[in-house]
Amino acid sequence: MPMKITNEVKDTTIIITLDGELDASSSVVLDEELANPEIMKYSKILVNCKNLHYISSAGLGVFISHLQRLEDAQIKLVFFNMQDKVRNVFEILGLDLLMTIVSNYEEAITVSNE
Amino acid sequence: MLQKLSTVFRFMLYKTNAKSLLVTIAIVSWALLLANVLFSAESAVETGAMQLAMPYINNLLIIIFIVSAFLHQRLSADNLKGIDFIGYLWNLFSKAGVAAYLSVALYLSYRLITGYANLQLPLLLHLVYMVNFGLLVIFLAKAFYIWRQLLLYHKNKFLQIAWDWFELLLFATLLLTLLNFDYTSYVFLPLLALLGFYILFLCTNLKWVAYLTFNNKTRSLVLLGAILLSCYIFARFFYQLADSKDLVIDITDIGFLPLAMVFVGFYTLAAFLVSLFSLPTSSVFEQKSADLLNFQRLSQSIQQGQSETQVYDMLFDSTIKAADGSAAWFELVRNSEPQVTHLLHIGSEQIDRIRHLLLAYNIHNIDYINNNLDRNPGFRELVLPWKSLIILPIKSKKNLFGVLYLLKDIEQGFDRETVNVLRTFTSQTILTIENLRLVSESLQNERYKEELKIATQVQESLIPKTFPVDSWFEISTHAVAAKEVGGDFYDFLQLSESRIAIIIGDVSGKGISAAFHMAQMKGIFHGLMQQDMAPSEFMKQANSALSRCLEKTSFITSSLYIIDYRMKGFVFARAGHCHTLYYNAMMDEVFYFQTEGMGLGIIRDKSYNNHVREMYYDYNSGDVMVMYTDGIVEGRSPANEEYGEERLLYMLTQTYHLDADDIKYAIINDLEDFTGPDNLYDDQTLLVIKFKTIQPKS
Numbered sequence: 001m002p003m004k005i006t007n008e009v010k011d012t013t014i015i016i017t018l019d020g021e022l023d024a025s026s027s028v029v030l031d032e033e034l035a036n037p038e039i040m041k042y043s044k045i046l047v048n049c050k051n052l053h054y055i056s057s058a059g060l061g062v063f064i065s066h067l068q069r070l071e072d073a074q075i076k077l078v079f080f081n082m083q084d085k086v087r088n089v090f091e092i093l094g095l096d097l098l099m100t101i102v103s104n105y106e107e108a109i110t111v112s113n114e
Numbered sequence: 115m116l117q118k119l120s121t122v123f124r125f126m127l128y129k130t131n132a133k134s135l136l137v138t139i140a141i142v143s144w145a146l147l148l149a150n151v152l153f154s155a156e157s158a159v160e161t162g163a164m165q166l167a168m169p170y171i172n173n174l175l176i177i178i179f180i181v182s183a184f185l186h187q188r189l190s191a192d193n194l195k196g197i198d199f200i201g202y203l204w205n206l207f208s209k210a211g212v213a214a215y216l217s218v219a220l221y222l223s224y225r226l227i228t229g230y231a232n233l234q235l236p237l238l239l240h241l242v243y244m245v246n247f248g249l250l251v252i253f254l255a256k257a258f259y260i261w262r263q264l265l266l267y268h269k270n271k272f273l274q275i276a277w278d279w280f281e282l283l284l285f286a287t288l289l290l291t292l293l294n295f296d297y298t299s300y301v302f303l304p305l306l307a308l309l310g311f312y313i314l315f316l317c318t319n320l321k322w323v324a325y326l327t328f329n330n331k332t333r334s335l336v337l338l339g340a341i342l343l344s345c346y347i348f349a350r351f352f353y354q355l356a357d358s359k360d361l362v363i364d365i366t367d368i369g370f371l372p373l374a375m376v377f378v379g380f381y382t383l384a385a386f387l388v389s390l391f392s393l394p395t396s397s398v399f400e401q402k403s404a405d406l407l408n409f410q411r412l413s414q415s416i417q418q419g420q421s422e423t424q425v426y427d428m429l430f431d432s433t434i435k436a437a438d439g440s441a442a443w444f445e446l447v448r449n450s451e452p453q454v455t456h457l458l459h460i461g462s463e464q465i466d467r468i469r470h471l472l473l474a475y476n477i478h479n480i481d482y483i484n485n486n487l488d489r490n491p492g493f494r495e496l497v498l499p500w501k502s503l504i505i506l507p508i509k510s511k512k513n514l515f516g517v518l519y520l521l522k523d524i525e526q527g528f529d530r531e532t533v534n535v536l537r538t539f540t541s542q543t544i545l546t547i548e549n550l551r552l553v554s555e556s557l558q559n560e561r562y563k564e565e566l567k568i569a570t571q572v573q574e575s576l577i578p579k580t581f582p583v584d585s586w587f588e589i590s591t592h593a594v595a596a597k598e599v600g601g602d603f604y605d606f607l608q609l610s611e612s613r614i615a616i617i618i619g620d621v622s623g624k625g626i627s628a629a630f631h632m633a634q635m636k637g638i639f640h641g642l643m644q645q646d647m648a649p650s651e652f653m654k655q656a657n658s659a660l661s662r663c664l665e666k667t668s669f670i671t672s673s674l675y676i677i678d679y680r681m682k683g684f685v686f687a688r689a690g691h692c693h694t695l696y697y698n699a700m701m702d703e704v705f706y707f708q709t710e711g712m713g714l715g716i717i718r719d720k721s722y723n724n725h726v727r728e729m730y731y732d733y734n735s736g737d738v739m740v741m742y743t744d745g746i747v748e749g750r751s752p753a754n755e756e757y758g759e760e761r762l763l764y765m766l767t768q769t770y771h772l773d774a775d776d777i778k779y780a781i782i783n784d785l786e787d788f789t790g791p792d793n794l795y796d797d798q799t800l801l802v803i804k805f806k807t808i809q810p811k812s
Binding site: 093 | 601620623666668669671689690691693711712716717725744748756758
């Protein structure tokens with residue numbers, strides 16, 4: 001199942017929707033997306049994981065590698081609508097302590113406005 | 115080899131023998147014939163009636179002479195091979211054609227003698243006639259078989275059969291002579307007509323003419339003309355003396371000879387005319403065959419292991435020849451920088467000016483033809499000695515390899531035909547260059563595969579083959595890699611007599627870099643654990659060590675266990691690795707240890723220290739510990755479902771009473787049932803430890 005990545009911009013917020021499986025090949029596309037200098041002009045990045053069925057270590061590596069840079073630029077990274085088994089992967093690795101993972105969009109908006 | 119040689123030698127000997135025998139027969143038969151004719155002539159002068167004595171024997175001698183002469187030439191002609199057609203013609207003219215001129219000289223000298231002395235010398239006339247007859251037969255035999263060689267050039271089966279029948283029929287006419295029939299009678303007219311048409315048909319086989327170059331055609335015209343003249347001389351001589359009252363013999367009565375003469379004459383005439391009329395077009399064919407040869411050279415350059423430079427050399431030379439260009443240059447594009455590598459009759463200053471102009475016109479690395487440069491004001495200003503220009507970029511869909519510029523000093527220099535040929539050259543070149551690169555790429559690929567093989571071997575050597583066998587626990591391991599080099603690893607280290615450290619882990623990513631990180635992790639494990647530190651401390655130090663060398667997107671998950679069987683307990687820390695599955699025999703309960711712990715290399719500073727915890731646990735005999743990597747729980751079914759922690763836990767509740775080995779096999783078999791065969795997405799590693807009561811040492 002190929003990955004589909006779509007962006008939606010609302011003011012200073014960009015919502016990235018991940019659709020499919022984030023494996024070694026699709027994580028390259030995601031990496032390009034996050035490495036784009038354009039991304040730095042937003043203050044919030046909300047990642048919709050509703051249709052994210054699987055995340056590989058390469059996919060996790062992409063988020064991990066950009067984490068510090070986004071934090072330094074004071075850009076909030078929030079994941080929402082995450083499926084349980086994907087969330088489990090984040091938790092096992094301890095990423096839930098570093099990244100903000102919330103259950104839905106409204107919560108994501110609230111959390112990111114704090 | 116020797117035997118073969120001797121056969122060939124014997125065959126040659128046989129052939130030489132046969133040839134000399136035939137020559138002897140021919141000479142003897144001719145001499146007998148001459149004697150008979152002279153005898154008859156002598157007696158005729160006395161009796162006054164011109165009649166030949168013993169006509170049948172005479173005819174027989176003639177036939178023997180003709181047949182032996184023809185057979186001799188038939189054997190000789192086999193030596194002619196190859197496509198040196200001028201050589202064939204020269205052979206024919208120098209060895210047989212001149213016979214005609216000799217015969218003329220003979221006859222003229224006879225006339226001179228008789229005319230000067232004003233007397234009749236019938237014996238001398240007969241001698242001249244018979245010598246000329248001999249020369250004619252030799253000429254015909256030679257011409258007949260050399261024409262056969264040429265006629266059958268590029269033959270097919272039909273033509274070969276047609277020729278064989280023609281030869282047979284022709285020799286069959288000798289029977290008429292033997293039986294002293296008059297071949298001109300009406301009875302034989304259909305046969306003659308048939309043979310005539312047959313000859314006409316055979317004369318259309320002139321494929322060899324097409325292979326002559328312009329120069330060779332002019333030379334062949336001269337030779338063919340001379341041979342044609344020889345035919346005429348012979349024909350005229352013998353027809354003039356036909357039915358002569360001064361002669362006892364008339365060889366025109368032998369049907370075979372006029373027929374052979376008709377064939378030789380017609381074929382010579384046909385070859386002469388075809389050569390003459392194909393003369394204007396021969397340069398075109400020469401060009402075409404040169405082009406073909408060059409195509410062939412281009413396409414063969416891969417097998418010959420030629421370099422790209424040599425291919426461009428070939429392209430440059432071939433296109434200039436094909437287009438008859440007056441000037442040209444070739445730019446090789448390296449790293450999108452053009453660089454002039456080939457020049458012909460043009461200076462670099464002129465090139466710069468033309469390039470400048472083309473850039474101004476925005477003509478850059480595209481197909482472009484200008485057949486009238488003078489009509490363009492920009493080019494007119496440059497005052498170039500050329501009137502036509504073609505630009506041929508050598509490019510594939512992805513790459514631009516180079517650009518070829520050809521110039522000609524005439525208008526309309528690049529017509530459609532020429533451009534087609536040039537385009538074929540360039541596309542062949544592109545193909546060749548791409549193939550050359552593919553070949554070198556696949557060679558590199560081979561090398562890469564070889565390296566991967568080494569990496570796999572390295573990795574295999576990193577994983578311990580045997581665990582220490584001890585009485586207090588059983589251990590069983592399973593490890594498969596999804597690709598050549600995986601990211602899973604495990605290891606152990608005996609810390610003291612009663613303590614053992616076991617590590618399991620997974621490096622993110624695949625391939626050679628994963629293998630290197632694995633090796634690093636193994637080094638860190640053995641290095642740090644020499645100091646016998648607590649698992650959480652180990653994780654902190656390992657994180658700090660890895661932070662300095664791990665790529666940004668890479669991280670490692672790991673769990674470290676230190677088992678102390680004297681204390682009947684173990685302490686462990688988890689760094690982002692899968693939760694450990696455990697069966698407690700006393701409580702009869704299967705569960706996962708839910709401990710906190712972040713993967714290594716995710717946080718690369720001191721704050722990591724807050725994210726790792728360790729846990730101490732007392733074990734009982736009969737307890738089972740299952741360590742594994744995510745390849746196990748993330749195993750996929752054909753319906754894309756994950757194996758999951760639930761199912762793994764359920765498997766242990768069903769199998770905890772078995773030996774460690776059997777527990778492992780049960781889990782792996784169940785996993786394989788779930789995923790189906792050949793459905794390996796990720797490396798799979800599974801370690802099963804079953805604790806036992808300490809046996810008293812005996």
